[in-house]
Amino acid sequence: MRKLFSALILAFLLPLSGAWAQDYSDGNGYTTIKNPVRTANPDKIEVVEIFWFGCPHCYALEPFTQAWKKNVAPDVEFSYMPAVFGRNWLAHAKAFHVASLLGIEEKVHTDLFNAIHQDGKRLNNEDDLAEFFTQYGVSEDEFRKQFNSFAVNSRLSQADAKIRGYGARGVPGIVVNGKYLVTAATAGGNNRIYSVVDFLIEKERQAK
Template sequence: MFKRAALLLTLMMAPLLACAQENWEEGKHYTLIEPAIRTATPGKIEVAEFFWYGCGHCYTFEPMIGQWKKTMADDVGFRGIPAQWGGSMELHAKAYYTAEALGVGETMHPMIFQAMNVDRKRLASEAEIADLFVANGVSADDFNKAFSSFGINSQVRQAASTARGAKVSGTPSMMVAGKYLISARTAGSNANMLKVVDYLVEKERAVSGS
């Protein structure tokens, strides 16, 4: 009888514990970005991920992001923002935007992650990055034209400016609506980071009345 009562109490408490766990707080689980940053997806609640291809945590987070993106509502937009703190990170940011510009992001995004985290390639030069693109079906001419173009360089500079404005200090980090910054450290885990994102998306919906 005691065991049955204990089980019943546990089942009754589970929803309450779940609600308590979902009580995400500003200043604890996420921070407010002041001033807010202009988003790049007008008319939608933008969710952005700050990442670096050489970051092992970003590599393991990537499949989770992929699954989460499949559940995005129509009023939510997503964009990746490559972080840059010197060294070859600017080259990696250029690789990201080059892949996007050439329409091969879905192919090259995971391949660059794999090259740096599994194959242990540093990709510390334009030549190394070019070889990876060519090995995955991109012509050397198309790569060279895009990689050094004014448009790609502008996007790289804008990404660096956005990260500074959001005060990003590590990867992966996420930003919602240009107003809120979430990290795995503040949220408690990568999985929780996505839960906080969902919470903040709902918060933005409530504000806009949509």
């Protein structure tokens, strides 16, 4: 009976979501970035998630992100961007960039989230992260080489510049095409973030 009730509620809410989407506007669902930030690929509609592995709100958003990513349209390009709003965020951001440079970002991403939030591991220093990466066939020496590399530091600087340009002050946040910032606060909860994102993607399609 409980499952039936939940299904009926969901069936009732789904038609309403389309109507709510029509009501999204600057300050209601999203905020418009004052000075748009140039995207990496002008031929795609860019969607960037600003996050921190240690953030419980980012972890709570992750299932919604993974579900949404499964149906990303060909004209949309999604990527993660780790933020560094505190000293203890730096190691996690560097670990993300190491995984990206080594081509194992998809494998590491969810596992690192789960290790921190399910298994209670902090993994916020070079030594612990070096050991963590060995399970993906990365030697500790190779991890340390990448962790302290020019390439990683360059990516950190680039991300920091973009995040400041977005005007983001916390995580998680979703930026659409360098023009719009969506958060749980603006959207009305994690469960509605990607409804707003889809609305903005269509808005950008129409603009093109």
